[in-house]
Amino acid sequence: MMKGNVTKTAKSKKAKKKEEKKVRDDFLQSIKNQLREMCGGICSNPECRVYTFGPTMEKRNGHSSIGVAAHITAAAPGPGARRYNADMTADERSAAANGIWLCQSCSKLIDTDETRFPIELLKQWKFTAEKRAMELIGKTSIGPDELQRKLVEAVASATQLAYTGVGDFGKAPLPGFVHGYENYLSQLDPRFVVKTTAKGDHLSHEISVKPGESAKIKIRFKDEDVAREANQKWRYFLETGEGIELNATDFEFVGSALFEMINQKKNDGVLVLEPQKTAVPSTLYLKSLIHDTEFELASFDSYLHTAGDKLFIVGDCLSGLLSQKCTYNVKTLNLKIDYNFNPQKWIGSKFSNVEHLPKLLKAVNFLKRDVQSRMVVEFNLSGNILPFGESADHDLFPLYDFFAHIVQLVDRARAIATAIDSELRISSLDVSGHDERLINIYSEILRNNLVENQPFGKEILTANVSKIAEETVKAMNDGGLDSYLKINERCGDDFNLLGNLVTPPIFQSVLRGFEAAFFTDLDSPSGTELGIKVYAIEGTTITHSIEGKEFKLLNG
Numbered sequence: 253m254m255k256g257n258v259t260k261t262a263k264s265k266k267a268k269k270k271e272e273k274k275v276r277d278d279f280l281q282s283i284k285n286q287l288r289e290m291c292g293g294i295c296s297n298p299e300c301r302v303y304t305f306g307p308t309m310e311k312r313n314g315h316s317s318i319g320v321a322a323h324i325t326a327a328a329p330g331p332g333a334r335r336y337n338a339d340m341t342a343d344e345r346s347a348a349a350n351g352i353w354l355c356q357s358c359s360k361l362i363d364t365d366e367t368r369f370p371i372e373l374l375k376q377w378k379f380t381a382e383k384r385a386m387e388l389i390g391k392t393s394i395g396p397d398e399l400q401r402k403l404v405e406a407v408a409s410a411t412q413l414a415y416t417g418v419g420d421f422g423k424a425p426l427p428g429f430v431h432g433y434e435n436y437l438s439q440l441d442p443r444f445v446v447k448t449t450a451k452g453d454h455l456s457h458e459i460s461v462k463p464g465e466s467a468k469i470k471i472r473f474k475d476e477d478v479a480r481e482a483n484q485k486w487r488y489f490l491e492t493g494e495g496i497e498l499n500a501t502d503f504e505f506v507g508s509a510l511f512e513m514i515n516q517k518k519n520d521g522v523l524v525l526e527p528q529k530t531a532v533p534s535t536l537y538l539k540s541l542i543h544d545t546e547f548e549l550a551s552f553d554s555y556l557h558t559a560g561d562k563l564f565i566v567g568d569c570l571s572g573l574l575s576q577k578c579t580y581n582v583k584t585l586n587l588k589i590d591y592n593f594n595p596q597k598w599i600g601s602k603f604s605n606v607e608h609l610p611k612l613l614k615a616v617n618f619l620k621r622d623v624q625s626r627m628v629v630e631f632n633l634s635g636n637i638l639p640f641g642e643s644a645d646h647d648l649f650p651l652y653d654f655f656a657h658i659v660q661l662v663d664r665a666r667a668i669a670t671a672i673d674s675e676l677r678i679s680s681l682d683v684s685g686h687d688e689r690l691i692n693i694y695s696e697i698l699r700n701n702l703v704e705n706q707p708f709g710k711e712i713l714t715a716n717v718s719k720i721a722e723e724t725v726k727a728m729n730d731g732g733l734d735s736y737l738k739i740n741e742r743c744g745d746d747f748n749l750l751g752n753l754v755t756p757p758i759f760q761s762v763l764r765g766f767e768a769a770f771f772t773d774l775d776s777p778s779g780t781e782l783g784i785k786v787y788a789i790e791g792t793t794i795t796h797s798i799e800g801k802e803f804k805l806l807n808g
C-alpha cells in the first residue's frame with residue numbers, strides 16, 4: 253500500500269515534467285548540431301571564444317561538450333525567462349534562427365541580464381561568430397592564451413636577439429612571427445609603426461607616428477573630471493615636453509582600428525604619451541673667458557623633441573649627476589638652458605668608489621680659478637656644432653656654489669671614511685653645520701696637520717690650573733712658557749658622516765706663541781683656585797693632529 257503510493261507520486265511528477273517540456277519550445281538535436289557547426293563549435297560571445305567541443309579520453313567514439321544551443325528569445329514564458337516574445341509561434345522559437353551557440357558560462361550569463369544582452373546584441377554575436385568561423389576555414393588554429401604566450405616568448409626572444417646578439421636566428425620563426433604581429437598591428441592604421449617588447453609576462457606596445465603622417469587620434473574620456481585632469485596633464489606636456497601617463501580605464505580611443513583594438517585589450521594598463529625623440533650628440537664643458545681655457549665634463553647623447561611651440565633638447569651625463577635642458581620657443585625665439593647638479597645619485601655609493609668624484613673635484617678647481625666661467629653645452633645637429641650658453645646671461649653662481657660645496661664635502665667625508673675600518677656608504681647628504689665643521693676639521697687633520705692662525709688678542713682658552721699638568725704650571729711660573737702649549741681634547745661630539753654616526757678620536761692641539769694670564773678663579777669649588785687665560789699674540793698658531801686614527805662607527 254505504502255509502496256504503491258510512493259510510486260504513484262513519482263509517476264505524477266515525471267508526467268508533470270513531461271508536460272512542462274512540451275510547453276518549452278526546445279531545439280531538436282538536428283538544429284543544435286546545425287548551430288554548433290555554423291560557428292565551428294566555438295562560443296559565439298566575442299569576448300569568450302572558447303572551444304566547446306572535443307574528444308574524451310574515456311570513450312574513443314564519444315565526445316565532450318561544454319557548448320549549449322541557447323535561445324535568443326526564451327523557449328518558455330515565466331519568471332527567469334529572458335527576451336521572451338509571446339508573439340512568436342512555437343516553430344519560430346525552436347528554429348535555428350532563434351538559436352545561438354555558446355559555452356555553458358556564457359549561456360548562463362545571457363540568461364541573467366536581459367538589459368545587458370538584448371536580442372540585437374545576441375544576433376550580432378551570432379552573425380560575427382559565423383562569419384569568423386567561415387573565414388577561419390583552412391587556417392591554423394591557435395587559442396588566445398596560446399597566442400599571448402607564444403607572443404611573449406617570441407617578442408622576448410627577438411628583443412634579446414636584437415639587444416644582445418645572443419640567440420639563434422636558426423630558430424627564426426620567432427622574430428618573423430613578431431615581425432608579422434607588428435606588421436598586422438601597423439596595418440590597422442598605416443599612419444603608425446608598432447614595436448613590441450616583452451617585460452616579464454607582459455607585452456608593451458610602442459606606437460610611433462610614421463614620418464610625415466599626422467597622428468590625430470580622438471580620445472573619449474569617461475567623465476568630465478577625468479577629462480579636466482587629462483587636459484591639465486596635456487598642458488604640462490606642452491609646457492615641459494615631459495611624457496605623461498593616462499589611466500587606461502579612464503578613456504576610449506575613437507576613429508582608429510589600431511587604437512580601438514587597444515581599447516579592448518587594456519585592463520588596468522597605462523597609456524604613456526611620450527614625444528618622439530631624436531638623439532643629439534652633446535658635450536658639456538666649462539669655459540673660462542679670462543684664461544681662454546676649457547674643462548670638458550662629459551660627452552653624451554641628449555634628446556631633441558618638440559611639444560607645442562617649443563623645441564627641447566634634454567640630456568644628462570656622468571651617471572645623471574649633471575643634466576641640462578635647453579628650451580627653445582619657436583615663436584618668441586627665446587632660448588633657456590637649465591643645468592642641474594643631482595648629487596642624490598651618489599646616495600648608496602661606497603665611499604671607496606664615489607663615481608666621477610675625481611673629475612668633479614677638478615671641475616671645482618677650475619671654477620676656483622675663474623668663478624665667472626660659463627657652462628657650455630654643445631650640440632652636434634646633423635654635423636653642425638652649435639655651442640649654447642657661452643654668452644647666456646644665466647646666473648650660474650648658485651649652481652656653482654652648491655656644486656663646489658657638495659663635491660668638496662663628499663670628498664672630505666671620503667677622507668674620514670677611509671680612516672674607518674668598515675666599508676661605509678653615503679646614505680644622506682643632509683648634514684648640519686656642526687657635522688660639516690667636524691668633517692672639515694677631521695679631514696684636514698687626516699690629510700696633514702691642520703694649522704689654524706689665530707687673530708691677535710683672541711682668548712683661546714680658560715682653564716683651572718689644577719687641570720694643567722704640574723710641570724707645565726711650574727714651567728709657567730718660571731716664566732719660560734710663552735711659546736708652547738699642548739692640549740688634548742675631543743673636538744665636539746659624535747657627528748654625522750653623510751649618514752654614518754661617528755665618534756671622533758681625541759686630538760692634540762699645540763699652541764705656538766701666546767700670552768698667558770693667571771687669575772683667581774672665583775667659580776672654582778673653593779673660590780680661590782688659580783685660573784689661567786691664554787690669549788693669541790701676533791703670529792699665534794694652533795696645530796691640530798691625531799695620534800692614532802681611531803674613529804669609531806656607532807651605527808655600523
Ligand SMILES: [Zn+2]
Pocket residue numbers: 295296297300301302354355356357358359
Ligand atoms: Zn563563452
